[in-house]
Structure formats: C-alpha cells, structure tokens
Amino acid sequence: DKLPLPEGNHWDVYVTYVVSTTEVYFRLVDFNDQYWELRDNMDNFYATNSLPVSDTENTVIYAANVDDSWLRVQVLDVEDGKAECISVDHGDVMIVPLKNVHKLDHRFLSLPLQAVHCQLDELLDFTDDKQANKLLNDLSVGKCLIAEVTARDPVLTVILYDTSTEEDVNLNELLLKRLETPALPGPDQISRVKLSHIDTQGNLYVQLNGPGLRSMMRFMDGVSSHIKQNNPSPTLSLCESKLYACRLPGSGTFCRALLLSTARLKEGKVLVRFVDMGMETLVPASDLYDLEIFGKDIASFPHQAIVCRLADVALGTWTEKATSLLREMVPSDLVLLLKVVTSAKDCSPPLVAMFKRIEPNNELVSVNTSLAVALESRQEERRPKRAPLLTRLSSQSLIPEKKYEASTNGASGSSTPMAVSMPVPGPQGDAPRCSSSSSGGSVTTATTSLSELASVALNLGIPPELEEEGLLQGKPLAAQELPAVGSFIDINVTEAANPLNFTCQLYGQGSVLDELMAEMLSFYEAEGSSAFPEGLPEALLRKGHYYAGRHVDKAWYRVLVQQVQGPLMASVYFVDYGDYSMMQPSELQPLWQRFRHLPVQAIQASLAGVTPMQEDWNPVDCINFRNMVKDKSFVAKIVDKSPDTKTGVEGSECVVLRLYDTSTSIDVLINQLLAERNIVHYTSSD
Structure with missing residues (x-):
C-alpha cells in the first residue's frame, strides 16, 4: 500500500538515499518502530524458510538477502543470474544474485512501502551537478531532519532543516550557498577554471567552472537585457563600497562592479573592481546602475573571482612582459585545469599549477613551464646574437x-x-x-x-x-604490426589520459625495447653526442622528424617532433611510450641508424563501448582510470582498428580494445568495471 503522508507541512524524516537534488528518498520517523519490527520479523522468517524464485515481475514486491539482512525490493531487471533491485523502503538500487531473491510472504505486505521520493526547493537546476550531489549526500544521508513541504504536486518538494544544533540550519540554503561560493580544489584534486584577469603584481584571478558562475551569468544576462530594453537612468548618487551593475569597458555586457572610490577623475570616471573577474579599472560614472532593484540576492551573491599565483614565480619578479606572454598563452575563454600546489597562508594567495590542452593532439601542457621557457627565450633574444649555423x-x-x-x-x-x-x-x-x-x-x-x-x-x-x-x-621508423580484429594480445599500458585515449605496448617486446634503451643511454652519453655537444643546432630542428631526446630522468628516448614552437622549444611525441613533452634543441640529438630498426612501440588505444558520464571526461575520473591501468599488464581483445591520424607515425594504427585483468582467479573486464564505478557509460557488448 502507498504510505499515507502527514497532513501538516513539517515532517520528521530520516534521509535514506540521495541521487540528486531532484531525487531524494526518506522514511517518516513516525513509522520507524514498525519498520524495524518488520525487518526483524523478515530476518527470523527467512532464516528457516526458503522461497526462491526463477522468474520475476516488475510489479511484484520480493524479499532479497543483502549483506545478511532481508529487504523488501522491486526487481527492475535480471541479467546473467543477477537482479537489479530497488529497495522500496530506502530508495537505493542494488545488484544481487537472483538466488538471493525470494517470494515475499504476505504478512510482510501489511506495512506500507516506506521510501518517500522528493525534490529540494530552489535546487532543481542543480540536478546534474556532481558537486551538489556530493554535498547533499554529506549533509543529509543517514540523518534525522525536518522536512518543510512547499509543494505536493506534481512532485513532493521540500526544504530540509537540521535541528541537531543550537540553531536550526536550512540545508537548502546552506547547500545553495556552498555551491554559489567558489573555492579552489583541495590536495590531489583538479578544477576547471578560466583566467579572467592578471594584475601588475602577478596575481591571477580565475573563475571556477561551477554552478555559482553559471548562476551569476544567468542573473547578469537578465540585468543586461533589462537595461538595454528599458534604458533606465544611471545612478546619480554613488556610494563607496557598494555593488552596481556596470557596463564592461569595450563591450555591451554588464557585470557586477564594486565602487572603490566616489572621487571623479578625468572625464567623470570612477574606480571600480569587477568582483566576478578581479579587474580594477576606471569607468564612466554614467555606466553604473543600481543593482538592488533586481533583488537583494544578486547583490549578496558570492564574488566569483578567486585570486591565486603561479607556483615557482617569486613575488616581486613579475613584469609587464610576463603578463603579456601569459595572456597570449591563455585567452580569457580558454578552459584550464588547475591544481593547488601550496594552500593560502598568512594572507598570501594559494600557489597553483595550471595546464592547458593544445592541438592537434589535445596534449596537456604546463602553463607554468611554458611561461618560464618563454620568459627565458625573451632573455636569450636580448643577448648577443649567435654566429650563423655555417x-x-x-x-x-x-x-x-x-x-x-x-x-x-x-x-x-x-x-x-x-x-x-x-x-x-x-x-x-x-x-x-x-x-x-x-x-x-x-x-x-x-x-x-x-x-x-x-x-x-x-x-x-x-x-x-x-x-x-x-x-x-x-627512413621513417616502422609502425608496429598488429594482429587482426578479433585477436587477443598481451599489453602493458604506458600512458592513460582517459578511457578513450591511452597508450599501450605489446608485452612481448619489452625486453627488446629495454636493450635498445640501454644502448641509447650508453651511446648518447659518450660518442653519440660528440657531433653536437651543446645539442642539436636550431636550424636542424624540424617538424615531423625523429630524434633522440634526453628526458628529465636522464634517459634517452626516440622522439618525433610534432610542432616547433619557436626557435628554442619543440613539442615531441615519445614514440615508444606514447606521452608528450616539450624539449629544447639542447636536449636533442640526431637519431642514428642503429636505433631505427625496432618498430615504434607505442600503440594508441581506446576502450570499446564506453562513453563519458557527461559531455566531457571528469578530471577525477581520468585520474582514477589512470591509477587503475597505468604501468599494468592486461589481456586485450582487438575489437576494431583504424589508421592513426594523431601521432604522425606513418602506417601506425589505433586500436579499440576490450581489456581484461587476469591477475586474479576471476577475469575482470575493465570496460565493465569502469561502468560499475560510475566512471563510464558502457554502451556496447562487443
């Protein structure tokens, strides 16, 4: 039977399961004693009675043994002897062996199904936001709360309150505030950001690509439309330290601006700070409009610009040239990956590492390193010119x-x-x-x-x-010859960006490559570098050519230059390992003929039948995948092959694989394991 809901609008609830802000499940505390009595009676009954089923129906309620406890469930699907069930008293979905699913004795149907589904008021727009769902789980699951009903139809909508402290906490408001307030990631976490402003001291202002920024952009789009359509009068009486809607210089866009001083400078301009960008500038006073007429919420909304600094750049050494070079490398609309290296302390902003992806191979490049190299190159340009090559x-x-x-x-x-x-x-x-x-x-x-x-x-x-x-x-290096589609191969994964972009080697070639690496190290540390003791002459650095490259680990590798980025830097591909890096000519030598006979060992690969959980890969999911497969050996089935258009290696092929971990007594299909861990959608059984 359907659970009768209380007539009033304030209910004592126990939150059992959260999927998203629009899919929250709870039990009514008033039924708590009856529920646990039911659970005890079911455990006692099925300890001495067995009522297994061979076929199931979606509309029937069953009993399922889960972790040595008996629960009332509804079976959603059965495949390969496993039943996908939803707990009708908790709301969560689980996979259990079909042998653990039994008929539900009629005596256990007397208590109405306990799981109540609801959505959270004012948080419907965050239903697909992973951060929101994680915070909501932390704040509510397993807790007794008060639910204030704001709507019953078409979907039960509530505000949750935590009354366990001296002051009642509105969890909807708290969650919304945390989502709207941008914060840089913690240790070992990565966030997507845009670089909105660079000041003269080297302070960087970034916008976190999250729900707060999206909400603010929606707010200000509405403000801009209203001002353009209604042409209201600018604010005549200005107040220092107050937020206004201000036209962004050089555009028709309106942003929130904090008035720093009411003093009118030349041409009637005043000093403001665009709080969602970090930029301070002079604007005409006539471009300021009252913001509070659009509601107090927009004025109190958290500022979206976060200040930080690049790690390894000393305070006080920043120059206008550094600002110019960094802005040239990182346009304001480019999405970056950011990691905190040193947390903020003693009023100093956090130090960060930034990374960007560059075409044509979508490789990840360190912005910190690129800026350091570019600054060094500019210093080289100011030094006396070298003699010509001849x-x-x-x-x-x-x-x-x-x-x-x-x-x-x-x-x-x-x-x-x-x-x-x-x-x-x-x-x-x-x-x-x-x-x-x-x-x-x-x-x-x-x-x-x-x-x-x-x-x-x-x-x-x-x-x-x-x-x-x-x-x-x-003579270009030969590509690796791969078996036909349908064949099984032993591989070792050397690099892993995401499930659709990783690199592997044929396991049986490992000893041959080790010998070549040892010989290259011995050769290039001695006579192999004698032709060019200071490294490859700049005039000989060419896109599409193979070289020997000395990596930071002091070893020598076979590399293919993919792009020459100025006279002192090249983007290279490590043809035997599949990773990318930036190298200077001083780190390169010609690749001698003796090191050209072994085919290229790196094979570009992707997993069969998988797609991202969202439009793009989540950085945390990428890290988890990398930790799962990098530097590990697997058995792989080749599902498909296609020409490799990414690396520039002639004749090489990309492979689509099913990956099996055979290190335990039961073979594990990695493609499916990733789906079970909510890292991918597994869309194919090929």
Whole structure:
C-alpha cells in the first residue's frame, strides 16, 4: 500500500538515499518502530524458510538477502543470474544474485512501502551537478531532519532543516550557498577554471567552472537585457563600497562592479573592481546602475573571482612582459585545469599549477613551464646574437677536413627528404640522420629549405656521391604490426589520459625495447653526442622528424617532433611510450641508424563501448582510470582498428580494445568495471 503522508507541512524524516537534488528518498520517523519490527520479523522468517524464485515481475514486491539482512525490493531487471533491485523502503538500487531473491510472504505486505521520493526547493537546476550531489549526500544521508513541504504536486518538494544544533540550519540554503561560493580544489584534486584577469603584481584571478558562475551569468544576462530594453537612468548618487551593475569597458555586457572610490577623475570616471573577474579599472560614472532593484540576492551573491599565483614565480619578479606572454598563452575563454600546489597562508594567495590542452593532439601542457621557457627565450633574444649555423659548425674542431665513408643501409630505398646530412661519421661508419615521418605534406620547413641544407652539407665537405646515396634522405621508423580484429594480445599500458585515449605496448617486446634503451643511454652519453655537444643546432630542428631526446630522468628516448614552437622549444611525441613533452634543441640529438630498426612501440588505444558520464571526461575520473591501468599488464581483445591520424607515425594504427585483468582467479573486464564505478557509460557488448 502507498504510505499515507502527514497532513501538516513539517515532517520528521530520516534521509535514506540521495541521487540528486531532484531525487531524494526518506522514511517518516513516525513509522520507524514498525519498520524495524518488520525487518526483524523478515530476518527470523527467512532464516528457516526458503522461497526462491526463477522468474520475476516488475510489479511484484520480493524479499532479497543483502549483506545478511532481508529487504523488501522491486526487481527492475535480471541479467546473467543477477537482479537489479530497488529497495522500496530506502530508495537505493542494488545488484544481487537472483538466488538471493525470494517470494515475499504476505504478512510482510501489511506495512506500507516506506521510501518517500522528493525534490529540494530552489535546487532543481542543480540536478546534474556532481558537486551538489556530493554535498547533499554529506549533509543529509543517514540523518534525522525536518522536512518543510512547499509543494505536493506534481512532485513532493521540500526544504530540509537540521535541528541537531543550537540553531536550526536550512540545508537548502546552506547547500545553495556552498555551491554559489567558489573555492579552489583541495590536495590531489583538479578544477576547471578560466583566467579572467592578471594584475601588475602577478596575481591571477580565475573563475571556477561551477554552478555559482553559471548562476551569476544567468542573473547578469537578465540585468543586461533589462537595461538595454528599458534604458533606465544611471545612478546619480554613488556610494563607496557598494555593488552596481556596470557596463564592461569595450563591450555591451554588464557585470557586477564594486565602487572603490566616489572621487571623479578625468572625464567623470570612477574606480571600480569587477568582483566576478578581479579587474580594477576606471569607468564612466554614467555606466553604473543600481543593482538592488533586481533583488537583494544578486547583490549578496558570492564574488566569483578567486585570486591565486603561479607556483615557482617569486613575488616581486613579475613584469609587464610576463603578463603579456601569459595572456597570449591563455585567452580569457580558454578552459584550464588547475591544481593547488601550496594552500593560502598568512594572507598570501594559494600557489597553483595550471595546464592547458593544445592541438592537434589535445596534449596537456604546463602553463607554468611554458611561461618560464618563454620568459627565458625573451632573455636569450636580448643577448648577443649567435654566429650563423655555417660559422658555428665550421669552427668545431671535431669536423675533420677529409672525405668519409658512411653506411647507406636502409637509406637508398627511402624517398622522404630529410632535414640535413650530419657532418661527422659515427662508429662503424653509420652516419647520424634526421628523418621525417612519411607524411611529406605535414613536414614543414623550420628555418632552412632542403636545397639550403644541401648547400650546408657541400660546404662542410660531404662528397656529392654520398648525397646521391641518400645521405640527405631519411627512413621513417616502422609502425608496429598488429594482429587482426578479433585477436587477443598481451599489453602493458604506458600512458592513460582517459578511457578513450591511452597508450599501450605489446608485452612481448619489452625486453627488446629495454636493450635498445640501454644502448641509447650508453651511446648518447659518450660518442653519440660528440657531433653536437651543446645539442642539436636550431636550424636542424624540424617538424615531423625523429630524434633522440634526453628526458628529465636522464634517459634517452626516440622522439618525433610534432610542432616547433619557436626557435628554442619543440613539442615531441615519445614514440615508444606514447606521452608528450616539450624539449629544447639542447636536449636533442640526431637519431642514428642503429636505433631505427625496432618498430615504434607505442600503440594508441581506446576502450570499446564506453562513453563519458557527461559531455566531457571528469578530471577525477581520468585520474582514477589512470591509477587503475597505468604501468599494468592486461589481456586485450582487438575489437576494431583504424589508421592513426594523431601521432604522425606513418602506417601506425589505433586500436579499440576490450581489456581484461587476469591477475586474479576471476577475469575482470575493465570496460565493465569502469561502468560499475560510475566512471563510464558502457554502451556496447562487443
């Protein structure tokens, strides 16, 4: 039977389960004794009676054994011997073995179903907000509260009060206030933000991409429309430290502005701070409009701009050039990922690390590091210019004035032009080379054309016959040959951004790659770097070419330059591990022929049949996925293959996988495990 609801509007309730602000379940405290008596009677009855079922109906109430307790449930679905059930007395959904579902004895139907569904007043817009749902769970589940009914139809709508303290707390208001007040993430958490303003001292003002900012933007859209349509008179009497609606300079948008001084400066301008952006500026007094006519709530709404500073940038060292460079890197409409490095203390703002994604491969780049490199590059530009390339190379004592013998192994069959022939032969006579990926159209000239590089080679004394043998031509690294669709492979996951973007290696190739890595380390720490002791000359740094790169871990890796970002920085792809980084020419050397025979080991992959829970991947979900799979081995079934258009490696393929963890006695399908942990929607059984 349906539970009879009290006639009054204030009920004692016990909150049992929360899905969202529009799906809250509670029990009436008045029925508490009867409910627990029912639970005890069910436990005693089913301890000596067995009433299993083979088929179920959606409209029938059953008894289910969950964690050694018997509950009244309704079966929603049955699949693979497991029943998806909803507790009719709690409201939560659970998966239980079908053998644990029994017929409900008629005596246990006398008590009406206890779970009451409601939604929270003034919080309906937050139904899909994860932060709101988490806060609501923390504030209400498992607590006895007072529910004030504001509407009964079409959906029961309530305000929840916590009366356990000296002062009653309106949980709806508290939740709304916390959602509206922006706060930077705690340790090991990441937030999405936009950089709204940079002041002259290096203080950054960011807007948290959350419900508070969205609400404020809706409020101010309404204010802007009203002012434009009704053309009200500006405020004549201004009050210092009061909020106004103010036209943003250079646009027709209205924002909240705090009047810092009533003093009229030249052209009748006054000083204001746009509290939701952090910017202080002079505006015409005629652009200020009374904000309180739109309601006190909009004036008391929390300010949305949060102040912080970039970590590793010393206080007092900020310059106008730094502001200009940072704004150039980070437009105001670009969404950033922010992590707090050092919390705020002693009135100092928190220190943060910021990251942005760049095309074409959507890789994550540190804004802190990029700014530091850019500032260093500007300092380099102010130093005396270096000698031209030919002058520098010709002055090296390591270049003997004689002809060399060089191996042409593997070069004569290649038709892809390379950036340059290196002037010094290596051990065993194999000349170092910079080769391009085969996608010739994507290789762009950095500073010199191929004919100019040929001239360089001629001036360095390299015989024309060696050029004809292919010294100026490069051989791209071979792609990994993968089995057919439907095959099973053993893999090791090396990088993981999200379930649709991770990198793996074939497990059986690990020892071969280890040997190559050891040989590269030995070689490049000795004679391999002798041609260019200070690193690769800038003129030889080319997009689409393979090099040996020295990482911060002091090891040498095979890398493919994906983009040259100025003369002193390149975006590189680690072709054997699948990650990306920024490298300077001083960290690069030519990739010698001996290190080109092993195919590229990194394989771009995605999980079959999964999609994000929302429009984009939640950073916390990405971190959880990364912790689950990175540096671990799995058995994978290839569901699909397609050409790899992301990395620039010729002939490489992207694979769609079903991933199995076979480390325990029962194989676990990772695709499905992620769905059970609410990280993905699992949309396919392929």
